[in-house]
Amino acid sequence: MGKKMVILMGLAIVLFCPGLVLSDCVDLKRSTSSDVQGGHSIVFYEGLRPIARVEVPYCALNPSSSIRFMSTYVCEGDNLMIDGSKCIIMSISSSSTSSY
DSSP states (O other), X not given: OHHHHHHHHHHHHXXXXXXXXXXXXXXXXXXXXXXXXXXXXXXXXXXXXXXXXXXXXXXXXXXXXXXXXXXXXXXXXXXXXXXXXXXEOOEEEETTTOOO
């Protein structure tokens, strides 16, 4: 009975809260540089190779912005600090899932 309950609860989470299961996360600890693109996205690089793109549509970015993460492993919905203001990450794409 217990095993069936765990399976049913797992299915319920996937069906009713897909954002918890399907949100992208990226470990940025190997990032060596970043580049602001547009006014709301940042591409992070390891050397010359892009590793992730982070979208923050409700915060303004410029090339001289100070960007600070709360941790190196970030997910959609996490916060980061841009020029001293807290911003929410709306979208993360890793280099393995998209092209830049």
